[in-house]
Amino acid sequence: xxxxxxxxxxxxxxxxxxxxxxxxxxxxxxxxxxxxxxxxxxxxxxxxxxxxxxxxxxxxxxxxxxxxxxxxxxxxxxxx
Amino acid sequence: xxxxxxxxxxxxxxxxxxxxxxxxxxxxxxxxxxxxxxxxxxxxxxxxxxxxxxxxxxxxxxxxxxxxxxxxxxxxxxxx
DNA sequence: GTGTGACTTGTAGTCCGTA
DNA sequence: CTACGGACTACAAGTCACA
Numbered sequence: 128x129x130x131x132x133x134x135x136x137x138x139x140x141x142x143x144x145x146x147x148x149x150x151x152x153x154x155x156x157x158x159x160x161x162x163x164x165x166x167x168x169x170x171x172x173x174x175x176x177x178x179x180x181x182x183x184x185x186x187x188x189x190x191x192x193x194x195x196x197x198x199x200x201x202x203x204x205x206x207x
Numbered sequence: 208x209x210x211x212x213x214x215x216x217x218x219x220x221x222x223x224x225x226x227x228x229x230x231x232x233x234x235x236x237x238x239x240x241x242x243x244x245x246x247x248x249x250x251x252x253x254x255x256x257x258x259x260x261x262x263x264x265x266x267x268x269x270x271x272x273x274x275x276x277x278x279x280x281x282x283x284x285x286x287x
Numbered sequence: 288g289t290g291t292g293a294c295t296t297g298t299a300g301t302c303c304g305t306a
Numbered sequence: 307c308t309a310c311g312g313a314c315t316a317c318a319a320g321t322c323a324c325a
Contacts, residue, residue: 138267145266159288170320175289183318185263185299186225186284187218201284204266239307250301255308262299265318 134183143180144206150178152196152203166195214263223260224286230258232276232283246275 134142153163160178164171168191176182177192184192186200193200214222233243240258244251249268256262257272264272266280273280 134267138270141267141270161288170322171288172290172322173320176291179290181291183265183267185265185318186269187214187221187263188319189266190218190221199284201281204279204281204284241307251308252302252310253300255310256300259309263318265299268300 139180142183145184145203146178146180148203148206149174149192149196152198153178156196158196163192163195167191219260222263225264225283226258226260228283228286229272229276232278233258236276238276243272243275247271 153160156163158166160174161171164174167174167188169188173182174192177184177188189203190200193203233240236243238246240254241251244254247254247268248271253262254272257264269283270280273283
Protein backbone atom coordinates (compact mmCIF):
# COMPACT_ATOMS: atom_id res chain seq x y z
CA UNK A 128 0.00 0.00 0.00
CA UNK A 129 1.13 3.51 -0.75
CA UNK A 130 -1.58 6.09 -0.40
CA UNK A 131 -0.05 8.23 2.32
CA UNK A 132 -1.42 11.19 0.40
CA UNK A 133 -4.87 12.29 1.44
CA UNK A 134 -6.85 12.35 -1.78
CA UNK A 135 -10.50 13.21 -1.81
CA UNK A 136 -13.03 10.47 -2.44
CA UNK A 137 -13.54 11.83 -5.90
CA UNK A 138 -9.85 11.73 -6.66
CA UNK A 139 -9.54 8.21 -5.31
CA UNK A 140 -12.36 7.14 -7.56
CA UNK A 141 -10.70 8.90 -10.46
CA UNK A 142 -7.46 6.99 -9.91
CA UNK A 143 -9.27 3.70 -9.40
CA UNK A 144 -11.22 4.19 -12.60
CA UNK A 145 -8.06 5.01 -14.48
CA UNK A 146 -6.41 1.87 -13.12
CA UNK A 147 -9.35 -0.28 -14.08
CA UNK A 148 -9.37 1.16 -17.57
CA UNK A 149 -5.69 0.36 -17.96
CA UNK A 150 -6.29 -3.17 -16.73
CA UNK A 151 -9.20 -3.50 -19.14
CA UNK A 152 -7.10 -2.58 -22.16
CA UNK A 153 -4.16 -4.64 -20.92
CA UNK A 154 -6.20 -7.81 -20.75
CA UNK A 155 -7.67 -6.99 -24.16
CA UNK A 156 -4.12 -6.98 -25.47
CA UNK A 157 -3.48 -10.31 -23.75
CA UNK A 158 -0.64 -8.88 -21.75
CA UNK A 159 0.47 -9.65 -18.22
CA UNK A 160 1.47 -6.79 -15.93
CA UNK A 161 5.03 -7.97 -16.39
CA UNK A 162 4.87 -7.78 -20.17
CA UNK A 163 3.19 -4.39 -20.15
CA UNK A 164 5.83 -3.18 -17.72
CA UNK A 165 8.57 -4.38 -20.00
CA UNK A 166 6.97 -2.81 -23.07
CA UNK A 167 6.52 0.51 -21.28
CA UNK A 168 9.94 0.49 -19.69
CA UNK A 169 8.40 0.60 -16.25
CA UNK A 170 8.54 -1.66 -13.22
CA UNK A 171 6.17 -4.61 -12.85
CA UNK A 172 5.09 -3.55 -9.36
CA UNK A 173 4.61 0.00 -10.52
CA UNK A 174 2.10 -1.08 -13.16
CA UNK A 175 0.36 -3.12 -10.50
CA UNK A 176 -0.03 -0.21 -8.11
CA UNK A 177 -1.22 2.05 -10.92
CA UNK A 178 -3.91 -0.47 -11.84
CA UNK A 179 -5.01 -0.59 -8.22
CA UNK A 180 -5.39 3.18 -8.27
CA UNK A 181 -2.69 3.73 -5.70
CA UNK A 182 -0.59 6.05 -7.80
CA UNK A 183 -1.14 9.54 -9.09
CA UNK A 184 0.62 8.80 -12.36
CA UNK A 185 2.09 11.57 -14.50
CA UNK A 186 1.10 12.16 -18.10
CA UNK A 187 4.43 10.98 -19.49
CA UNK A 188 3.98 7.55 -17.92
CA UNK A 189 0.33 7.52 -18.89
CA UNK A 190 1.46 8.15 -22.44
CA UNK A 191 4.04 5.34 -22.26
CA UNK A 192 1.43 2.89 -21.07
CA UNK A 193 -1.12 3.99 -23.67
CA UNK A 194 1.47 3.61 -26.41
CA UNK A 195 2.26 0.07 -25.27
CA UNK A 196 -1.45 -0.71 -25.39
CA UNK A 197 -1.75 0.69 -28.90
CA UNK A 198 -4.24 3.32 -27.82
CA UNK A 199 -4.26 7.06 -27.26
CA UNK A 200 -3.82 8.37 -23.72
CA UNK A 201 -7.20 10.06 -23.99
CA UNK A 202 -8.78 6.59 -24.26
CA UNK A 203 -7.59 5.90 -20.74
CA UNK A 204 -9.34 8.96 -19.34
CA UNK A 205 -12.67 8.33 -20.96
CA UNK A 206 -14.36 7.28 -17.75
CA UNK A 207 -13.53 10.58 -16.10
CA UNK B 208 12.75 27.76 -16.31
CA UNK B 209 12.79 24.35 -14.77
CA UNK B 210 13.22 21.55 -17.30
CA UNK B 211 16.37 19.95 -15.96
CA UNK B 212 14.86 16.63 -16.90
CA UNK B 213 16.01 15.07 -20.13
CA UNK B 214 12.84 14.10 -21.95
CA UNK B 215 12.90 12.65 -25.43
CA UNK B 216 11.88 14.89 -28.31
CA UNK B 217 8.64 13.01 -28.54
CA UNK B 218 7.89 13.54 -24.88
CA UNK B 219 8.75 17.22 -25.10
CA UNK B 220 6.37 17.58 -28.00
CA UNK B 221 3.74 15.70 -26.06
CA UNK B 222 4.07 18.10 -23.11
CA UNK B 223 4.13 21.14 -25.37
CA UNK B 224 0.98 20.01 -27.15
CA UNK B 225 -0.73 19.39 -23.86
CA UNK B 226 0.25 22.85 -22.65
CA UNK B 227 -1.03 24.48 -25.81
CA UNK B 228 -4.31 22.62 -25.54
CA UNK B 229 -4.76 23.83 -21.97
CA UNK B 230 -3.99 27.38 -23.03
CA UNK B 231 -6.46 27.05 -25.89
CA UNK B 232 -9.31 26.01 -23.62
CA UNK B 233 -8.33 28.54 -20.97
CA UNK B 234 -8.59 31.46 -23.37
CA UNK B 235 -11.86 30.03 -24.65
CA UNK B 236 -13.13 30.28 -21.08
CA UNK B 237 -11.85 33.84 -20.85
CA UNK B 238 -9.69 33.01 -17.89
CA UNK B 239 -6.28 34.34 -16.94
CA UNK B 240 -3.61 31.93 -15.72
CA UNK B 241 -4.16 33.40 -12.29
CA UNK B 242 -7.88 32.74 -12.30
CA UNK B 243 -7.45 29.23 -13.63
CA UNK B 244 -4.83 28.63 -10.94
CA UNK B 245 -7.21 29.84 -8.28
CA UNK B 246 -10.09 27.77 -9.62
CA UNK B 247 -7.92 24.64 -9.80
CA UNK B 248 -6.31 25.24 -6.44
CA UNK B 249 -2.89 25.31 -8.05
CA UNK B 250 -0.11 27.86 -8.19
CA UNK B 251 -0.13 30.72 -10.69
CA UNK B 252 3.45 30.05 -11.81
CA UNK B 253 2.73 26.36 -12.07
CA UNK B 254 -0.07 26.84 -14.59
CA UNK B 255 2.28 28.99 -16.61
CA UNK B 256 5.03 26.40 -16.76
CA UNK B 257 2.53 23.66 -17.60
CA UNK B 258 1.25 25.69 -20.54
CA UNK B 259 4.81 26.16 -21.71
CA UNK B 260 5.27 22.38 -21.69
CA UNK B 261 7.89 22.47 -19.00
CA UNK B 262 6.11 20.17 -16.58
CA UNK B 263 5.24 16.52 -16.48
CA UNK B 264 1.90 17.07 -14.79
CA UNK B 265 0.16 14.34 -12.81
CA UNK B 266 -3.31 13.09 -13.72
CA UNK B 267 -4.93 14.45 -10.57
CA UNK B 268 -3.86 17.96 -11.49
CA UNK B 269 -4.78 17.38 -15.11
CA UNK B 270 -8.21 16.47 -13.85
CA UNK B 271 -8.39 19.56 -11.64
CA UNK B 272 -7.52 21.81 -14.57
CA UNK B 273 -9.97 20.08 -16.89
CA UNK B 274 -12.72 20.44 -14.32
CA UNK B 275 -12.02 24.16 -13.97
CA UNK B 276 -12.23 24.46 -17.75
CA UNK B 277 -15.54 22.61 -17.80
CA UNK B 278 -14.16 19.85 -19.99
CA UNK B 279 -13.12 16.23 -19.57
CA UNK B 280 -9.46 15.43 -19.01
CA UNK B 281 -9.51 13.32 -22.16
CA UNK B 282 -10.21 16.50 -24.14
CA UNK B 283 -6.81 17.78 -23.11
CA UNK B 284 -5.03 14.72 -24.51
CA UNK B 285 -6.72 14.79 -27.86
CA UNK B 286 -3.66 15.92 -29.74
CA UNK B 287 -1.60 13.00 -28.45
C1' DG C 288 1.44 -13.67 -12.26
C1' DT C 289 0.16 -10.38 -8.82
C1' DG C 290 -0.23 -7.72 -4.14
C1' DT C 291 2.08 -5.19 -0.74
C1' DG C 292 5.23 -2.48 2.54
C1' DA C 293 9.31 -0.17 2.92
C1' DC C 294 12.54 2.49 1.01
C1' DT C 295 15.68 6.31 -1.77
C1' DT C 296 15.97 9.70 -5.30
C1' DG C 297 14.19 12.94 -8.49
C1' DT C 298 10.96 16.15 -9.48
C1' DA C 299 6.24 17.87 -9.07
C1' DG C 300 4.29 21.64 -7.00
C1' DT C 301 4.63 26.05 -3.75
C1' DC C 302 6.01 30.56 -2.65
C1' DC C 303 8.92 34.46 -2.75
C1' DG C 304 10.43 37.65 -6.05
C1' DT C 305 11.76 40.59 -10.85
C1' DA C 306 10.83 42.27 -15.45
C1' DC D 307 -1.33 39.55 -17.10
C1' DT D 308 2.53 36.53 -18.13
C1' DA D 309 7.50 34.65 -18.19
C1' DC D 310 10.95 33.29 -15.54
C1' DG D 311 14.42 32.57 -11.43
C1' DG D 312 15.73 30.79 -6.70
C1' DA D 313 14.71 28.18 -2.87
C1' DC D 314 12.20 25.47 -0.73
C1' DT D 315 8.62 21.00 0.58
C1' DA D 316 5.60 17.28 -0.72
C1' DC D 317 5.10 13.58 -3.28
C1' DA D 318 5.67 10.73 -7.82
C1' DA D 319 9.16 7.66 -9.63
C1' DG D 320 11.37 3.76 -9.35
C1' DT D 321 13.20 -0.63 -6.98
C1' DC D 322 13.19 -4.56 -3.73
C1' DA D 323 12.05 -8.70 -0.90
C1' DC D 324 8.51 -11.51 0.27
C1' DA D 325 3.95 -13.20 0.48
